[in-house]
Amino acid sequence: MNTSTTGERKPRSVWATIRRIAASDRISGLIMLSFAFVGLILANLPWSAHTFAAVAETHIGLPYTNIDLPIGHWAQDGLLTVFFLTVGLDLKQELTTGSLANPKAAAVPMLCAVGGMLTPPILFVGVISLFSWLAPPQSGVITIPTTGANIPFAEAIHGWAVPTATDIAFSLAVLALFAKALPGAIRAFLMTLATVDDLLAIVLIAVFFSSLNAWYWFIGIAACAAAWAFLVRLQRVPWLLVAIVGLLAWVMMFEAGVHPTLAGVLVGMLTPSREMYGETTPRASRYAEKLQPFSALLALPIFALFATGVHFEQLTPALMVSPIVIALIVALVVGKPLGIMTTAWLSTHVGGLSMAKGLRVRDMFPAACACGIGFTVSFLIASLAYSNAELSAESRFGVLVASLIAAAISGVLLSRQSKHYEQAALLGRE
Template structure:
């Protein structure tokens, strides 16, 4: 009985946007502290760089990379299951109704890279000698500020916008889901180094077997797990980032009721995996992703082209792209927002989209090979995410208070009469 109650509590905690976002942020700050405090820095570095390999393969990665390439696959599996459900029966199943947030997600991914490149170019030209590798090397991080962290942005919304209509949360959910899908495409297209064809053939076989197994009346979970691991290995050997194996098998999971079931399997599996993703995979990934050691943490680091480029691209570029696209969609293309919403109502929510975090950290590690540039990019992501959270939190709180007053006015008027 006690075990059942504990499992229920863990499931509720994992399903809470607020709790999971705060836990992930706490682990990110913990990683930064552990990597830089004299008492813990050496031990943290030793653990992060200890190699663990898979027997009978050439896969041998440090523990820090296992957190990124292995544990993060759970997060991407949840994303894949969520995408499949949304595409089948959710908001993305009706493109016309979801047109504005879908297009706003595209606008929110196009503007930040342009701002990043512009700021990086200006600051690099002002600094004697510039950064290691030059402007060309810095520009490889153009995709870092394209991502929105759905867990953190929803956590900010749940903390500061309790009185706002559900249509704003639905808009953010649709936008962030499309953002995740586009981020997956960016990683697959721009950060993959394709290897021999037979690995892709093996991946196709794994995908077909997975699709067959998860459609059976009684799912053989041991076989499903082994096929999932094999798909991860095939994706790794094929030269595509292995976390995308999670997205692939998630999209192949049925999202309609089968065999007399009351709920679709994609939705049910997502709910079961969400606590593992939110409370284990993402916090550990965040801790190692921000666990960057700085020999000389100086003010000059904060004005580096990479740090400032990411900071401005996320904090300014994300809301600018979303708001501009939403205005064009509604005022020029004559598309409709949900009833009761105006474009200006979207601004506080759009600021929350500047919280990059999970996928931004992943893209940073793929974009840069130089350790210093990776460290600077991660500091830029962390600062931009914290600043975006603070700005959006303040704006959402004010917007929520105004909405509360607007609801209260008719009641007070009725009592006077």
């Protein structure tokens, strides 16, 4: 009896530990960052580069379809769907009962998300234009420092969308590491802003990075969406059938020319977000919580491993002066907080909107700097924006460097801000 009980408890305790780690913004963020660095190193060390590339380029096909992708692309197009499914479930819950359920209360962070997405592309194009104008012997091109190749300006600015996204997991990880004493209103502001940012990034990918194919695939997508919506509303959900419908939705998206990860968002948004049949918690919230360990500890780390696992002919400090890298650093580190703070000031001082109680616009600056952490969605857009392998590699490297700089700056500012609130709380008690 005792052995049986212990055997049952052990798997449960292991699963509980895994869920606790996945729920920690700090730990899951550091795990993903570690995998990103491992990917960059493995792809560029002489003794591992060939093996890593061989694994990444190994093709795996889906039976009875024409879908045949290398493992690196499966990490991007397949595994990342789990992350987008959790995003879709979270968005549905937030729109129904969460921070986005009351648009008036969430108006300022929602507008700040828009401002934070519009400003970085302007700065990105501006920096690339400056390099193009200064390029010898003729303007209209930029030079890749590692190869010396000249790239036309029109091709270089294809990456305008790369710095638009904020990585909510890393932003919250920075808050968890450096800002324990901050008021909950600042975290709520960042959560709302990043949630809207995710929604806008999804729209951006769908509109600008899809090449639509035959119309009948969209009938298939609609049929899968209707089947999913029906099945997940049943009192007893037939999970095997639901999984098959989800897989079919992914295949239909792929064949339709829409980025297949958006299948996760679609079915997530169709999941019930209010209690049903006497349940104590909404299904969207419950499913997102169950998927979180797979997303945070499997899908995102493996995606980061292959996303940063790009080989450079010369991984040298010269990369830091690449026009693409510099443009992304300026766009994410400067453009994100600039767009957010400018929008916050205009919406409160000109538009007549108000911040959460006890918050001023300037209180949001450290959190706005944390929004310069691009990472997950920025990596994805970088791989979609450039057909040139070298530009794609440089843009992903630029996202990594810019995200680390933004994390360092926001970490210092948030730590100081947190100490200020801590001292104020102590004085209040005295």
